[in-house]
Amino acid sequence: MQIRSATEADWPHLWVIIEPIMREGETFALPRDGSEAIARAYFASPEKVNFVAEDDGVVLGASYVRANQQGGGSHIANCGYMTSPAARGRGIARALCAHSIDYCRAQGFLGIQFNFVVSTNEPAVALWQKLGFGIVGTLPQAFNHPVHGYVDSYVMFRTL
Incomplete structure (x- = not known):
């Protein structure tokens, strides 16, 4: 597997990954009926x-990195990850997160903050903890899960 900078030509592959995740509505605070433009x-x-x-030219997952805040908060990064539903369990998110930490x-950056990790996304919470992120805050009932109703969301942080 190779991790590389995304190009404009990758967007159709990213949309194929993002759309089913958005429709599931279980892990990202995006509208389940949202458009490609919203994603x-x-x-x-x-x-x-x-x-x-990517592996053998097939895009299996994607990530983003940005400054979490502007000005006085710009030394802390914020990252997000999505893995193709067909590629889950293959270490894609772990590899992308490890890449983000190095990048x-x-x-x-002096740290990475995840602003909104849905508590019911237990595989992600466990993975982030294994990679050195701690839960530094709980947002009570901050996410309306399509199966479980209102559930907590976590703020997770790791110093670099």
């Missing part, structure tokens, strides 16, 4: 740097 504005907006994980460190 693109969220995941690939100009302030974000995008990467893709953010090289860019001079």
Whole structure:
């Protein structure tokens, strides 16, 4: 597997990954009936740097990195990850997160903050914890899950 900078030509592959995740509505605070334009504005907006994980030319996952805040908060990064539903369980998210940690460190960020990790996304919470992120805050009933109703969301942080 290779992780590389995303190009404009990758967007159709990213949309194939993002759309089913958006429709499931279980892990990202995006409208379940949202359009491709909404997904693109969220995941690939100009302030974000995008990467893709590919194997034999097939895009299996994607990530973004951006400054979490402007000005006095710009030394902390924010990252997001999506894995193709067909590629889950193959270490794609782990590889993308490890890549983000190295990239953010090289860019001079002092930490990474995940602003909104849905508590019922237990595989992601466990993975982020294994990679050194701690839960630093709980947002009570911040996410309306399509199966479980209102559930908590976590703010997770890791120092670089």
